[in-house]
Amino acid sequence: MSELPQDLLIDAADEVRIRQDLVLVALGKRAADRIVRVGRMFEAGTGTWMDDCEIVIRGRRIAHVGPAGSYTGEAAEHVDRSALAAVPGFGEVHKHIESSHLTPEHEAALVIPRGNTWTCEASHEFSNVDGPHNLEFWLTARRAGSPMKIFPLPGSAVPPTAYEYGGGHFGYDEQAAFLRESAMVAGLDEVMDWPAVWNPQNPSHERLWGIIRATFEQRGVVEGHGAGLRDIASINAFxxxxxxSDHEAWTPEEAWDKIRRGIFLEIRPHSMPDIIGGLLERGLRDWSQVAFATDDRSASDTLKMGATDHNVRLAIQSGLSPEIAFQCVTINPARHMRLTPWVGSIAPGRFADFVLLEGVGKVEIAEVWADGRQASSGKTYTGPLPRIDWPDWARTTVNIDRKVTPDDFAIAAEAGRDTMKAALLRPFHWAYDFIETELPVENGHVQRDTARNITKFAIVDRYSGEGRVARMFWLGCGPATPDTAVGCTVAHDQHNIWVVGSSDEAMALVVDRIAQNQGGWALASGGEIRAEVRYEIGGLMTCRTAVELDAEMELLYRAADKIEWLYEPTFSPRWFPGFPERLQFATLTCAPWRWVLVAPTDAVPQGFVNVQTGESHPVVW
Structure with a gap:
């Protein structure tokens, strides 16, 4: 018998050989590697349980499932887990692994003990940093032996709008090439630029429909992002x-209206209790059009609350039966992403990924098996952790070929003026227009007014080498403490450097330190760096364990606790007082955002633009 393929990445030719072998193992004509006996097993396809059964494993796959003792062949190893219940390995239908801030091999070590064995990676974050290496990045850990299956969906938001630029640009040709290159590519990441979809005059219209066309041609899944689309006309158009699909529903009414129009619903935890309760009240009978989506969760938060297991627990607490909750993280997302031959159920031909539970209702995980072997015990990861020497293209992504100075953040006033009108934004400013105010002028420059919660915010281009700076005044965010600033390279979705500060000197200090570190966080106060966190991979992630990263984040939080922070409520209910960590998401430019600040371009030299209309405006006048 010839040696079987390694069976890490899905390949059609390898798939034939693997399945030919599985046929013989299932018939008992060829020996299995191991048989795992469990007390009961959840059948995701029927939503029912099989008592006292066995899972027969060959290589990384399942060859046979049935009542204990039903397998007619031989096996090299017998494993007794008859005190535990087995459910399929949990899948993430929509997740940005970049938001854990861990490279994929360390993400696997974090989430596999929490039940998550496969993820559909919404990859526009890294794509905007280094689009040409997108697939190579996401498949490297699996090639090296990580048991985590990552199915990349190249990003439609590369760039997020026609008014931004960076390390990637995806259109028809790029998407077609991605889908041809690897069967691991499941489709197209969330289509976020809704104005570009419906408006033929939008400068991104042709590019966006080209990338959708390429996905349709190869029968990939086109994921959606319907934020703010709640009226019936817009939902129908979407x-x-x-x-x-849509993972942006906030209310039961919106979720119900979208399911009724054939949209696959991906429920995020922050809206899960309301939406599940509302769907139950409305009598939803068929939950096959529903899955749970983590979307964004840091390593620190995952250590505290869990990964996909947290989503399942929350769904059960919200009134859903355990059986339907398990389907929402197994067979439902696998069907939606057209991945059922490989994941989503404990069934022949699928990867031998399953979660062994001590308690079903509370999702008490005893072990997780992945690729046919035990990969965790309790919260401890025991599977392979490949050591990856990430190349320069992943490590050198902050490209600023000069020293940033305080002058880069100064906003000049017209000669002879004592005051100037200024445009203001708040974090998550979803209004139709910006705010106008009057600000004082000193020494020829427009000044902050911290007494009125007004500070300075900037976006620094990290791709061109020029370090171009867009700056303006923002309301209700950033430090009130004098001579203080904080910034980060996680600036959804283009991921330039954002910085907010009470002095231009502190802002320059922060940006220069971030550039030296090739990404991450920096907090400066009183002329010194008080805390920093390294995201040396793509400026988004670190090649370290979750525990190591969490310890560094805790030092940042402690330093931030000594700073006084400005705050005002805004449109987002997820904008909180204190350290403004969610400014990482306040730089988004998709709907429902209108007026935003982006890195300067020839089209918008000051970077202040309405991304839905293309209109620009001075930041002071």
Whole structure:
């Protein structure tokens, strides 16, 4: 018998050989590697349980499932887990692994003990940093032996709008090439630029429909992002466009209206109790169009609350039966992503990934098996952790070929003026127009007014080498403490450097330190760096364990606790007082955002633009 393929990445030729072998093992004509006996097993396809059964494993796959003792062949190893219940390995239908801030091999070590064995990676974050290496990045850990299956969906938001630029640009040709290159590519990441979808005059219209066309041609899944689309006309248009899913529903009414129009619903934890309760009240009978989506969760938060297991527990606490909750993280997302031959159920031909539970209702995980072997015991990861020497293209992504100075953040006033009008934004400013105010002028420059919660915010280009700076005044965020600033390279979705500060000197100090570290966080006060966190991979992630990263984040939080922070409520209910960590997401430019600040371009030299209309405006006048 010839040696079987390594069976890490899905390949059609390898798949034939693997399945030919599995046929013989299932018939008992060839020996299995091991048989795992469990007390009961959840059948995701029927939503029922099989008592006292066995899972027969060959290589990384399942060859046979059935009542204990039903397998007619031989096996090299017998494993007794008859005190435990088995459910399929949990899948993430929509997740940005970059938001854990861990490279994929360390992400696997974090989430596999929490049940998550496969993820559909919404990859526009890294794609915007280094689009040409997108697939190579996401498949490297699996090639090296990590048991985590990552199915990349190249990003539609590369760039996020026509008014931004960076390390990637995806159109028809790029998406077609991705889908041809690897069967691991499941489709197209969330289509976020809704104005570009419906408006033929939008400068991104042709690019976006080209990338959708390439996905349709190869029968990939086109994921959606329907933030703020709640009226019936817009929901119908969204579905008509072929955008198959939405993870942005906030209310039961919105979720119900979208499911009724054929949109696959991906419920995030922060809206899960309300939406599940509302769908139950409305009598939803068929939950096959529903999955749970983590979307974004840091390593620190995952250590505290869990990964996909947290989502399942929350769903059960919200009134859903355990059986339906398990389907929402197994067979439902696998069907939606057209991945059922490989994941989503404990069934022949699938990867031998399953979660062994001591308690079903509370999702008490005893062990997780992945690729046919035990990969965790309790919260401890025991599977392979490949050591990856990430190349320069992943490590050198902050490209600023000069020293940033305080002058880069100064906003000049017109000669002879004592005051100037200024445009203001708040974090998550979803209004139709910006705020106008009057600000004082000193020494020829427009000044902050911290007494009125007004500070300075900037975006620094980290791709061109020029370090171009867009700056303006923002309301209700950043430090009130004098001579203090904080910044980060996680600036969704283009991921330039954002910085907010009470002095231009502190802002320059922060940006220069971030550039030296090739990404991450920096907090400066009183002329010194008080805390920093390294995201040396793509400026988004670190090649370290979750525990190591969490310890560094805790030092940042402690330093931030000594700073006084400005705050005002805004449109987002997830904008909180204190350290403004969610400014990472306040730089988004998709709907429902309108007026935003982006890195300067020839089209918008000051970087202040309405991304829905293309209109620009001075930041002071």
């Amino acid at each position: 579905a008509a466009a072929g955008l198959s």
